[in-house]
Amino acid sequence: MPKKSAASQSWLSLINIDKVYSSDKQRQAFSLFTMIAIAIIVITMLVVSNYDVYSPILTMSLIAVNITIIMGTVYFIKTAKLEVVALISMGIVFIMCVALTYTGGKENTALYWLMFYPVVCFASLGVSRGALLGASLLVCCTFILYGPDFGQVEYGGVEKSRFLASFTLVFIFSFIGEYFRYKSHMAIADITLSQTQDAYTDQLTGGANRRFITAHFLKLAAKTPENYLPFSVLLLDLDYFKRLNDTYGHDFGDTVLIEFTKLLDSQFPMSCVKARYGGEEFVVILPKETAQAATKIADDFRQCVAKQAILTNDNKRVFITCSIGVAQVNNIDDYSQALKQADENLYKAKELGRNKVVSKYS
Numbered sequence: 001m002p003k004k005s006a007a008s009q010s011w012l013s014l015i016n017i018d019k020v021y022s023s024d025k026q027r028q029a030f031s032l033f034t035m036i037a038i039a040i041i042v043i044t045m046l047v048v049s050n051y052d053v054y055s056p057i058l059t060m061s062l063i064a065v066n067i068t069i070i071m072g073t074v075y076f077i078k079t080a081k082l083e084v085v086a087l088i089s090m091g092i093v094f095i096m097c098v099a100l101t102y103t104g105g106k107e108n109t110a111l112y113w114l115m116f117y118p119v120v121c122f123a124s125l126g127v128s129r130g131a132l133l134g135a136s137l138l139v140c141c142t143f144i145l146y147g148p149d150f151g152q153v154e155y156g157g158v159e160k161s162r163f164l165a166s167f168t169l170v171f172i173f174s175f176i177g178e179y180f181r182y183k184s185h186m187a188i189a190d191i192t193l194s195q196t197q198d199a200y201t202d203q204l205t206g207g208a209n210r211r212f213i214t215a216h217f218l219k220l221a222a223k224t225p226e227n228y229l230p231f232s233v234l235l236l237d238l239d240y241f242k243r244l245n246d247t248y249g250h251d252f253g254d255t256v257l258i259e260f261t262k263l264l265d266s267q268f269p270m271s272c273v274k275a276r277y278g279g280e281e282f283v284v285i286l287p288k289e290t291a292q293a294a295t296k297i298a299d300d301f302r303q304c305v306a307k308q309a310i311l312t313n314d315n316k317r318v319f320i321t322c323s324i325g326v327a328q329v330n331n332i333d334d335y336s337q338a339l340k341q342a343d344e345n346l347y348k349a350k351e352l353g354r355n356k357v358v359s360k361y362s
């Protein structure tokens, strides 16, 4: 655990676990479109082979289902809006199920077809919407089977009660399956997020570490370069840190590193990425800033650091300074090269006597 948390944690918001969520979306999409594919084939075959047996209400509703789910699939291909397509598809299939129950289908065998509905509803719509649509179908079917005569077919008493019992069981077990699958999925998502955040956190300062930049930030910037490029990279190193450790002790050295991280967070905008690169070395990335502008910003920070006193345990005021090397990144692939350049500039800043900023504009 970090000794002290840095003032701002904005960099944590850049960490996501989209892969965990996208695999769940794939599961939902796969369930829905498997049902759609099977539905298109089965419905087409049924309509073609039974159009003379089916009542016009049933034939029309089956054709309407086919057209709607085909259009829904096209809409999904164009927009990738899975939830909308799932809701519309399961809505129209709901109407088809009601029409099937009402008309009886071929030789009053319609009820068999309804059993798949709760399963696909939960798999493609999730717990609450799945429960709502599944339960609504159960209520509608019960009303059609046991309600007053309003033109529906008459099923046998045993057939009705067995259908309701089986449908209820399928509904309950689909609900239990989806509810606990969702709960475990969320638990895994939480664990993955906290482990990922942990892996990218510097344990002493609570700020980001080097891995955050190399394994996460650079990939993010490569995906949306328009949000970041060109950016400037500052390499900052505390001056005479060994002497500080030797004079005031290692614990005070730690306190200085924590206070320095807080200063980075408070002095640079939230949009900047700050990370401890190791030891007493830090990196700051300034998105959409040229090296020229960054040199001025870095110099303001250097002066701010020099003015800031840090208190020792016995209330002694200690002043620190830092040296900074600056370079510009125009292309993500050039990051390593730019970091090397910033390192060379930092080395020059040390050679010039420390407490300096060096870039090609300084």
Ligand SMILES: Nc1nc2c(ncn2[C@@H]2O[C@H](COP(=O)(O)OP(=O)(O)OP(=O)(O)O)[C@@H](O)[C@H]2O)c(=O)[nH]1
Pocket (backbone or CB within 6 Å): 204, 237, 238, 239, 240, 241, 242, 243, 245, 249, 250, 251, 252, 253, 254, 257, 278, 279, 280, 350, 354
């Ligand atoms: N307290 C503390 N010290 C650390 C930590 N990591 C590295 N150090 C110390 O930082 C010091 C770095 O020393 P040097 O590389 O010689 O640098 P310097 O003394 O700052 O000298 P210049 O960089 O040349 O100004 C070493 O004494 C390390 O032990 C840490 O996490 N906590």
